Amino acid sequence: MQESKAMKGAMRRRGLAVLSTVALLCAGAMLPAQAWAESEAVKELAAPPPIQLPLKPSPEFAKFPRYVGTLGTRQIVLRLGAKTDDPAGVHGEYQYTDTGEVILIAGDRDGDTLEVEESNDGTHITGNWVGKFAADGSVAGDRMNVDDSDPQPFDLKPLAAGQPVPAASAGAGAAAAPHASGAATPAAATSGAHAVGGVSNLQTGE
Structure with a gap:
């Protein structure tokens, strides 16, 4: 009886650990994507506007x-x-x-x-x-x-x-x-x- 309770507790702890690992992996996968999107947005804002041809008086x-x-x-x-x-x-x-x-x-x-x-x-x-x-x-x-x-x-x-x-x-x-x-x-x-x-x-x- 005690062994059954101990096994159930161990399985519960193992399940929580797996869920925590999955959550961390998902967060890690999202962070680079978010950082990349922010980096691209900054580059787009910092880049000079394209030159329109033919040139016009400025x-x-x-x-x-x-x-x-x-x-x-x-x-x-x-x-x-x-x-x-x-x-x-x-x-x-x-x-x-x-x-x-x-x-x-x-x-x-x-x-x-x-x-x-x-x-x-x-x-x-x-x-x-x-x-x-x-x-x-x-x-x-x-x-x-x-x-x-x-x-x-x-x-x-x-x-x-x-x-x-x-x-x-x-x-x-x-x-x-x-x-x-x-x-x-x-x-x-x-x-x-x-x-x-x-x-x-x-x-x-x-």
């Missing part, structure tokens, strides 16, 4: 000083300002007035020397600029491919705040028109270059 650069002029034979508007985390660093964007294409730039200004790199997708470097600032605030130099090939001159002058972008010259319009359509006249290219505040196909940044 509100971040809207307050930067503007420069207008030519890159090669095409008119561009450059917005260039200092980086907040780097005293010598500059960044911004430039936009072709004939197509509205936006290119990002970033680099350094050392005195009157400007050295920046450009990217048409925000990830890959597509070219580099080397130029000099003049006493009147204008900047001129050459834009080259990543391997320093195909240098194209740029000549940009500062544009006062609120001043509209001037229409592209007939020469620049004539050079850009065959590239864009192959049949447009210089007059048509010029009129198209200032369709919206002096910039054709201008889009608002997100």
Whole structure:
């Protein structure tokens, strides 16, 4: 009789131990899954938003000083300002007035020397600029491919705040028109270059 009670007690204790082990195993299996889910959520919040292509004018650069002029034979508007985390660093964007294409730039200004790199997708470097600032605030130099090939001159002058972008010259319009359509006249290219505040196909940044 006593042996029967002892056996029952032992079995009961063994059953409780098994249940406790199962509960611990279940909890252990859930914790890694929960930790993984939390880790993924943190990564998702910390990751920068994906870059939308084609690039659009950024509100971040809207307050930067503007420069207008030519890159090669095409008119561009450059917005260039200092980086907040780097005293010598500059960044911004430039936009072709004939197509509205936006290119990002970033680099350094050392005195009157400007050295920046450009990217048409925000990830890959597509070219580099080397130029000099003049006493009147204008900047001129050459834009080259990543391997320093195909240098194209740029000549940009500062544009006062609120001043509209001037229409592209007939020469620049004539050079850009065959590239864009192959049949447009210089007059048509010029009129198209200032369709919206002096910039054709201008889009608002997100």
